[in-house]
Amino acid sequence: MQIRIRCNCGEGACAEWAIVELQGVVEPQPSIGDQIQGLEIGRLCCTSSSSSSQGSYTFTVGYHELTGSRVSLKKPLLVLKKMKAAVDGDERGTELEVIGIIRHKILFKSRPKALISRPQIKEKKMS
Numbered sequence: 001m002q003i004r005i006r007c008n009c010g011e012g013a014c015a016e017w018a019i020v021e022l023q024g025v026v027e028p029q030p031s032i033g034d035q036i037q038g039l040e041i042g043r044l045c046c047t048s049s050s051s052s053s054q055g056s057y058t059f060t061v062g063y064h065e066l067t068g069s070r071v072s073l074k075k076p077l078l079v080l081k082k083m084k085a086a087v088d089g090d091e092r093g094t095e096l097e098v099i100g101i102i103r104h105k106i107l108f109k110s111r112p113k114a115l116i117s118r119p120q121i122k123e124k125k126m127s
Contacts, residue, residue: 021107
């Protein structure tokens with residue numbers, strides 16, 4: 001079986017993707033069930049001024065904050081989308097379309113820091 005791979009974005013113009021690597025498990029609440037598509041689990045921020053260097057990142061999930069860094073992959077990975085392609089007559093083949101390339105990952109290898117908010121200070125009313 002032959003699988004064709006095609007790229008419509010042009011050489012060197014594929015969208016850049018990244019992998020986020022966490023230690024542990026991120027579990028949704030039972031009320032959400034299996035509906036995790038489009039679910040916002042946290043906030044990812046780049047804390048360094050230069051995105052071309054090995055930047056540092058923070059990832060906030062609920063009351064937890066993780067600190068990580070950008071690491072280059074030894075070998076890049078392709079992000080592919082499976083498509084059906086017509087091949088000679090009634091026979092159908094499989095074709096893969098390149099939709100992105102992954103050259104680095106954001107690695108969070110330390111334990112999360114607990115974020116504790118300060119209690120609100122009540123203002124005293126002067127009478």
